[in-house]
Amino acid sequence: KDNKNQNLRCPIVCVLGHVDHGKTTLLDKIRKTRVAKREAGGITQHIGASEIPIDVIKRLCGDLLKMLKADLKIPGLLVIDTPGHEAFTSLRKRGGALADIAILVVDINEGFKPQTVEAVNILRQCKTPFVVAANKIDLIPGWNSKEGPFILNFNEKAQHPNALTEFEIRLYENIIKPLNELGFDADLYSRVQDVTKTVCIIPVSAVTGEGVPDLLMMVAGLAQKFLEDRLKLNVEGYAKGTILEVKEEKGLGTTIDAIIYDGIAKRGDYLVVGLPDDVLVTRVKALLKPKPLDEMRDPRDKFKPVNEVTAAAGVKIAAPELDKVIAGCPIRIVPKDKIEEAKEEVMRE
Ligand code: GTP
Ligand code: NA
Ligand code: MG
Numbered sequence: 016k017d018n019k020n021q022n023l024r025c026p027i028v029c030v031l032g033h034v035d036h037g038k039t040t041l042l043d044k045i046r047k048t049r050v051a052k053r054e055a056g057g058i059t060q061h062i063g064a065s066e067i068p069i070d071v072i073k074r075l076c077g078d079l080l081k082m083l084k085a086d087l088k089i090p091g092l093l094v095i096d097t098p099g100h101e102a103f104t105s106l107r108k109r110g111g112a113l114a115d116i117a118i119l120v121v122d123i124n125e126g127f128k129p130q131t132v133e134a135v136n137i138l139r140q141c142k143t144p145f146v147v148a149a150n151k152i153d154l155i156p157g158w159n160s161k162e163g164p165f166i167l168n169f170n171e172k173a174q175h176p177n178a179l180t181e182f183e184i185r186l187y188e189n190i191i192k193p194l195n196e197l198g199f200d201a202d203l204y205s206r207v208q209d210v211t212k213t214v215c216i217i218p219v220s221a222v223t224g225e226g227v228p229d230l231l232m233m234v235a236g237l238a239q240k241f242l243e244d245r246l247k248l249n250v251e252g253y254a255k256g257t258i259l260e261v262k263e264e265k266g267l268g269t270t271i272d273a274i275i276y277d278g279i280a281k282r283g284d285y286l287v288v289g290l291p292d293d294v295l296v297t298r299v300k301a302l303l304k305p306k307p308l309d310e311m312r313d314p315r316d317k318f319k320p321v322n323e324v325t326a327a328a329g330v331k332i333a334a335p336e337l338d339k340v341i342a343g344c345p346i347r348i349v350p351k352d353k354i355e356e357a358k359e360e361v362m363r364e
Pocket of ligand 2: 034035036057058059
């Protein structure tokens with residue numbers, strides 16, 4: 016294994032946006048999964064998580080990666096899916112707070128809606144940088160949408176002039192203008208000069224796959240850049256995380272699904288959970304990792320038992336006494352001599 020890259024942290028990417036603007040379908044397209052189609056009422060009700068390995072990103076981006084001025088060194092992306100329904104503000108906040116970078120999904124035809132504005136305000140509060148995925152471009156009248164880079168499909172050879180005009184109108188009226196009104200400079204990503212000052216908009220279709228390479232290239236490139244700038248690229252110390260869900264599992268009893276956003280979790284170490292007015296300390300019996308590209312909340316494959324998990328990652332944890340804990344609680348996974356330190360940390364959160 017390449018020693019130099021061993022400690023690079025996998026960035027956390029949170030996907031936010033109004034209900035039905037296509038967040039889950041977009042992730043399904045990237046993962047080749049069918050999570051959205053199996054959701055009750057077509058509505059996401061929980062936070063999801065899945066890991067996209069770097070080789071998959073590189074393969075999907077292809078030649079487009081030459082647009083990046085740097086080599087990708089991150090081990091992949093941990094993508095967090097959130098619900099867009101108005102009832103789930105707390106889940107959006109939890110997702111937004113975890114993220115190193117966010118993808119704000121906006122239906123380019125519908126434009127900004129209440130939960131789009133709410134998401135922007137959450138990201139502003141958390142100081143989380145974001146890009147906009149301007150989704151459903153296949154529904155722009157006359158647009159000839161096809162799988163692959165948007166940038167190669169955005170010209171007079173590929174599109175009728177009326178479709179190009181309609182695209183520019185929707186891009187401006189439905190996305191750039193409302194973002195300006197919220198205090199953000201924004202433009203089509205290929206027209207952006209300074210990514211630290213202007214929000215990049217990447218047109219996509221979750222149905223045809225158009226723009227997916229552009230989106231992954233920008234998100235991977237920006238995530239790496241922002242992490243490097245904040246010197247948050249190395250994984251160090253014990254694991255810090257947050258509980259997504261508490262679940263009964265056959266043979267394991269009560270387990271938690273958690274996101275580890277920093278550090279390394281080891282089987283046999285102590286799990287410290289901050290409860291509303293107590294702290295639980297218990298021993299980690301098993302760490303189980305979902306397969307790459309699998310959605311944690313709706314996996315195709317069995318989770319794999321592992322001895323160690325490095326941030327950022329989604330993980331299922333089995334331990335005694337987990338029936339006492341609830342979603343949203345902060346956790347630490349620590350060796351014995353760090354239990355007191357961890358207790359103080361989770362009590363402060
Ligand atoms: P919530 O999680 O419930 O907020 O919704 P979501 O943002 O995850 O949207 P979802 O993936 O459930 O998609 C909503 C509907 O839009 C589904 O019927 C999708 O098939 C459809 N859809 C999503 N993306 C596209 C797209 O790019 N083009 C078209 N034509 N339809 C899309
Ligand atoms: Na939906
Ligand atoms: Mg969804």
